[in-house]
Amino acid sequence: MVVKKLPDLTALENQRVLVVGLGLTGIALTRFLVGRKAKVTVTDQSGEDRLGTYPEECRRMGVTLELGGHREATFKSADWVVVSPGVPLTIPAIVAARKARVPVTGEMELAACYIQKPIVAVTGTNGKTTTTALLGEMLKKSGKRVFVGGNIGSPLIGHVDQGRPMDAVVVEVSSFQLDTVHTFRPHVGVLLNVTPDHLDRYPDLMSYARAKGKLFENQTKEDVAVLNGGDPIVREVTESVRSRRLFFSGRSGKESGVTLAGSRILLEGISKAKKDTDIRPGEGFNLEGTYFTGRYGQENAAAACLAALSAGATHEGIQTALNTFKGLPHRLETVGIINDVRFVNDSKATNVYSVLCALEAFASPLVLIMGGRDKGSDFTLLRDGLSRAARKIILIGEAAGPIRKALKGVVPMEDATDMVAAVNAAFRAASPGDVVLLSPACASFDMFLNYAHRGEKFREAVEVLS
Structure with a gap:
């Protein structure tokens, strides 16, 4: 099947754009697209009674609504389709759109086209929300203006729509969001782990793992991949990445990253991997008395430390964030x-x-x-x-x-x-x-x-x- 090249996502005026899914991401996409004079239709499998106030807001914006099901004709006649993360790409209407050579993308891809500041993206089966929030705090405590969102909290497209100046953008990214990226390129990408999950949506574990690995496919040697070297699946799907690799767990002797020694995070080879940092060889971070007590929590903290350093955080800012972080709701x-x-x-x-x-x-x-x-x-x-x-x-x-x-x-x-x-x-x-x-x-x-x-x-x- 040949699909038309993805259109210029920064030239939206008069484009017929179909938004699939009217949840938190869908309404944020709709607001953004309407603000840039696209001709927007929104479709959702659910009926209006299950979508809260979003349908009425769409009507006030002059958006066409197709609720309670998907019409294949609408998908096939769009200039392009943008899919919310919760919508499987295997539904018949999306399959029909692709057969009709209609480009299909997602919110993360669209938003990234408008962001000029460095993007730090975190994915993994477990721990990504806590790691993303901690990483954001490390950069904030280092004096940077930071947006934290994506799959956690506010959709990235909402940040673009608001236009607030930031020094860095930190996003949690799910495998569903990565399924629809084409050119998305984070300056720092973090892959925490890959374990069986979402096997109701992916045919097997490696298909799910490869979706996670798409985080790194557009990185260059100027970018950084922060990886769990102790996870063989992470090793496999990131073997050929072009970016600089730093390991927060399972690091071999010649690899740069950290070593966990009790309540200490010891930096190894970071002076070679990151220039212009205030970290000196042999330094590290102290987890004693912090929220991060178990092995998995300590690994998440170590990953955040490496990513924060790579994004320009200071030693003091990182340690302060570790000392003051209290965890997130619904997570232990x-x-x-x-x-x-x-x-x-x-x-x-x-x-x-x-x-x-x-x-x-x-x-x-x-x-x-x-x-x-x-x-x-x-x-x-x-x-x-x-x-x-x-x-x-x-x-x-x-x-x-x-x-x-x-x-x-x-x-x-x-x-x-x-x-x-x-x-x-x-x-x-x-x-x-x-x-x-x-x-x-x-x-x-x-x-x-x-x-x-x-x-x-x-x-x-x-x-x-x-």
């Missing part, structure tokens, strides 16, 4: 302590590997609340970790049956119909000193609007208990 967030039972919200743990990381973060016995919408995960990978750490599992959502089957005989399990029932059951099963941990290993969309909504419902249920 303590939301209450009742009768010496600690309740922890890890709703962002939407895959098995995230739960394994969470299990390693606690020395106390756990009562685990898990379940939701399965993404093709292998829950048997949790058996060993749960046998060591968990007292009981409370199951919620569509995946309760598959999880029960995969974990049969490991620890006692109990079903709950909703979050309130799950929290009550977990509290009954817990003893003083235990942790009740919401770490679902699944998507949230069977019972909740998103992972944040799920985490808030957990918090509310805990508050009722107290």
